[in-house]
Amino acid sequence: MPMPARLGRYAVRRRIGSGGFATVWLAYDEQLDSPVAIKVLAENWTEDSHVRQRFLEEGRFLRKVESPHVVTVYDAGSLDDDRPYLVMSYADQGTLADRLEGEGLTVPQACEVIRQIGEGLHALHQRGVLHRDVKPANVLFRTVDPEHDGTMVRAMVGDLGLGKALDVSSRLTMIAGTPSYVAPEQAQGEHLDARADQFSLAALAFLLLSGRPAYAHGTLSAAADPPPPPPLSTDDRRFSARVDTVVRRGLAADREQRYPDVQAFVAALVAALGDDGMGTLPARWLPIDPELTQPGNRPSLVPTPDELPVAGPPRSRRRRWPAAVLALVLLAAGGAAGFVGWRHAHQSETFTDADGVLKVTVPQSWAHSVSENGWVPPGSSFNQSGLSVGDAADWRDSPGGQGVFVGLMAEDTLPKTMPQHPSCTERGRPEDTTTHGDPTRTVVSTGCPGVIVEHVVQVSADTLLWVQVRAHDRSTAASVLLSVHTRGVG
Template structure:
């Protein structure tokens, strides 16, 4: 842990993902906690990634809204890494809240209203968010008699694009269960893509479940109608259902004209439901969520620094594997991975929990994500590891090479393996058993850049191990596939 980032004294790491690490720090001149987002050191020399990182700060700086995270400062460390200094969300994320309990209809409406206001502010300044989801809605404590004590803010514009750029070139990315179909298909975007994501978020908050459980962007590209919003446990008027379904229309022309129109319509439809609940619409301060703590000294003592965790050595060989679709959306780019040189031309990379390991050609280990993922369907956090020649190796159009390994819950192998329409041929699934562990493997050929391999293994009674490999040739893919190891399971 660094003691300082620029002029800011560091308290602790908040988290990492999307090419960067975020630290809780103090602005000692203004006596205020701040969040400092630092580009990961392995991306410092990548001009495109560096530009994308700086663009996030510029996009956020354009917007003066209480519902969008504020950028206060920007700078560059001695090693050349840029950083952004932003408002600190001391009350965590919407994802944090949903892990503990659901929201009342009045609270859900208030969150949607505030997030919608943040998105509308971005759109009015020509910026798309493109990744609206619970983890990107932050809460901070405010002193505002009219707006309660906790305010929602839109954060993380790592996928954000200026509207003039999005109309010409759109990178296929986003979170499958919340992404608009046209975004998953790589079409030019407009603000109605963010409206779709907000409608999906509203559905989740009201129904207590997401409208879709897409495991990949390929699934999100061809959506079906979501199940009814209402349930016996959470009944809603038909007007509420109609508003949300219009926001989730597969054809963007059928959606609301803009985010503000969607929010206003939902507020009117929910009025009969929340009329007796308006007083409790504001989220309470949660003392168990992240708090800034005491003001740090400029030079923290050695005892206050976390002890280093030694890498776990030893290997338990396992023929393992395969994950679905585009996986970069599920795994944050962390910097806590473990790498061991395994001989000329090879490196073994481990995730930051010491659970997953894979040996790859050393030129693959340029983009490593090792801090876990949110498993599809279940939504829980599990160990995961992504290693590739570029950060976008999972893009269906990319010819880059890489491997993803992830653990997720499951009591049996899936009946259907992921599909890869970008490839020419899918071979028949091969079922096998190794060390009493059943597995299923599919090889796809004629893919951009070579071949793709998907494998799933019944790792334990209630755990599956998925592997996806993209390689220039089958020989390299098989070598990497055989070099996937697990520990502790």
């Protein structure tokens, strides 16, 4: 969907994110003089009455929830093609996933975020709504001006996807959830209650307090029968046995052993942390990050397409490729030595797709054939975000061709089989691992001539990121793979 000048009465500024079910735009409410986020149902679901109904029901549920720690829905409407949209509060301070890519959180800050997200989940549960996908990417931050202590950053429960709102019996999902945060009963497809969200919040608490995840499940089947979590304490942070006991109870595989509700878990954790978790206001609030996307100046006139900002979307959230994949690409066949000096020996160019969702950096010699307007995945008739850069128009079919393809596709599981490359003399075995809890599958083939890397990441419950790199040597392939960025996905 190209960037519209307006959505209803709202002046559109730029795209925030895009997934399999919706696109989210940053816009400005000129009547109320305030930035907003507008989620629009994706074109490929326009004719599906079930998806449309659940999209609107999500807005109605959120509209009924009175909590500063749940994303607020202010308004709803329809485009000229009858696609619905929801107007929501704008998270100008990004997500918890953004924060964790930097220095992380102090213990008082972690305690405050857990407390606020607990309040948001409790408000949802009071309305009979389960979140079912509590994870860093779905914890949003926005600035507010309290009556005292200056400006603060507030945490909110949010979600840019639609998959979690669908019934398990729906043809659109199997068992929803992110493996490293999902409760065992959810991974098993059982009937759920509020204690499933409590498990996810406890997993989030383990991550924020210790600086490492409690689990690194690659699949939902692994999450269905988790082992006991490791000790909460690390060399850098020591916690009392009481704190460890509280978090472990929240992570109990048997939900009957958990706390009766989210409020009880949060209260027990705050009490166990004591002075370590309190801090003083505003010390336990997160600091404002000036580099995160801001709404910009208030538009004084109705903008035309030529007058709309040309700046890119929010700062990218770079996905760190797992060590197992890097070992395959960088270390095999002496690739590591070549990689060290790769960027010093090659001029490079960076390309972004038309949606502003995908970005990749390639050798300048590859930039002869560029396609930025997306792609239509196999078995689908709808366009998705995609980017292709190669040294020739036929780089994917020509022996010795070099290039990269990066694309999104609406799928809820990793592919069972990966593309075959008959021209390669040696095809590696599929390597399954995780990236920040997201399942990944990678195959490295050699003697093609050169190397071909197929890399797939389950970036959300209903979206895959697919990367294919063809290069003459492993070090070049590794550098290109490491440069891939996604914005607003997952």
